Amino acid sequence: MHRPEEKPLELKAEQISKRYFRKTGDANHFYAVKPLSLKLEPGTVTVLCGRSGSGKTTLLHMLSGLLRPTEGEVRLGETELYSLPDGELSRLRNRAIGVVPQARSVLDILTVEENILLPQTLYGTEKERGCAERWMDMLHILHLKDARAGELSGGELRRTAIARTLCMQPSILLADEPTGDLDDENTELVFRCLRKAAEEQAAVLIVSHEADALKIADHAYRMDAGEITTIL
């Protein structure tokens, strides 16, 4: 999955935590994520499950370089993400970290194909139209390539966001409830695509409620009240 010309990278979180100020009982802060360490290795699928509000999305955002942890470090290969200035971190995220957010993340003003190619467009890197068509075809949205986001259903929007992330060929792929809006058939399709990404040496993390996600997992964790426990 990762760019063939680049060495596979692993993502390592070391004792990261996220603390917010909030009056809770005697304390004036609470931990959304308690100090934890996690490693995402190339070629593997890691599944993170847990109840709503357990801290899964916060952890995913910290791993993606979007949310600075209160403590700890996140390393992509040898690079500590949060030591980089914004410009470099943004460029690195564009090149190596693909995120499928839980919420709608497709731009209305662009067509499906333009949305999928948007990460490459941002830095004027070579457009990989073939790659876009490959993933659109695999996710059964090729016929929608010229459609605007406003014309798509929830499931089609979700698959467009997944195709966009897969087309980035990231070393690290972080998907937050990627099958949230999908039926069983498309859920299976998406998991198959994510598994394929791992086979192409990406390190994949799936945050999911779906039991089916565990079927493709190499590692699995449960998250509860900001703490993770290994289940696979």
Next chain:
Amino acid sequence: MSMQKLPLQNLLRRPGRTLALTLLTALLAFSVFGGSVIVMSLRQGLNSLESRLGADIIVVPSSAQSKVSFQNMLLQGTTGAFYMDAENLERVREVEGVEIAAPQVFLASLKADCCSVKIQVIGFDPETDLFVRPWIEQSYTKELGDLDVMVGCKVEANIGENIRIYDERCKVVARLAPTGTGLDTAVYCSMDTMKTLLKAAEAKGVSHKVTSDPDDDVISAIYVKVRDGYDISQVNSKIQGHTRKCSAIRTKSMLTDVSDSLAGISNTVTILIAAIWVLALIILLIAFAMIAGERKREFAVLRLLGTSRSILSGLILKESALCSLMGGVLGVLFASLVVFPFTTLIETKLGLPYLRPEISSIILLALASLTATVMIGAAASAWASFRLSRVDPGTVLREGN
């Protein structure tokens, strides 16, 4: 699609919003360009009038004020004729402190076949005149022959054509540069030609006699330059006492009236422009703030995909600059369509000297208006740009869950 085209795509694919912002910035450009052209034209007009009225004192017959306002004649081109005994010229020249005294003779034509309306004919003495001549020399340097005339820029007659004034065929030898004053609607000739025209007018029953003597000589006004070191007020009083049935008017008082009116209009226009700009800036700030709120998700997605804060800010600024540029061009074009074709109407309504600036000044003014509009658009979007570039994509995308 490329990143450079993304701001344009954003504008094109949201036509309603783009139109609203464009119209708002067009209003800014319209007000600053249109207002500036009017103020500049008024200033140019005043400067032109000042240089045409290089005299310190103008002596006219006492009856002139009741017959026609001398000021209206100069500013609005109202035709009028009044006469006094030419002896007054010598009397004025005898007054201590008078350096130059140049006569002029006015004649209002009843109807000339060159014009659909009455025109003012002004006879001057090229030997002594120091006020009309420098202006005339910009267009014509030769001596004026018998029945040769020069026409103001607003008189509809071309060089080489003949115009009939009281049945005398006069040849147009020059067309004068615009002054923005009533002088632009007049016809100029030598004193000899004027004598011929006065006789022709007499034959048509238009009398200019001030005495019963058929051979008397008449003039309409005397332009006086006071010698350095003399007090103009005192010389003015002496002239008043030394001449008969004449009024000596200090040109400064006349220009002060015009200058005061100009300052009033200029201030009003400036205040209006400032008010429009403040209002439009507030509306633009609110508009961009609302757009910033509406587009938080879009920019969170761009951040998520690896857009840096600076690229994001650039994107927003480019959008607003493009929008402001379109609005600026529209505003300047619209102001041009309103201000330039209606120059005469504006001039008539304001009743002040009005001289349109050179085309190079207008182009510079248009460019300055465009720059100011683009800058104000960019400034209004700067805060929104700063806020949006600081958006925490994680939080924004979660809010939409």
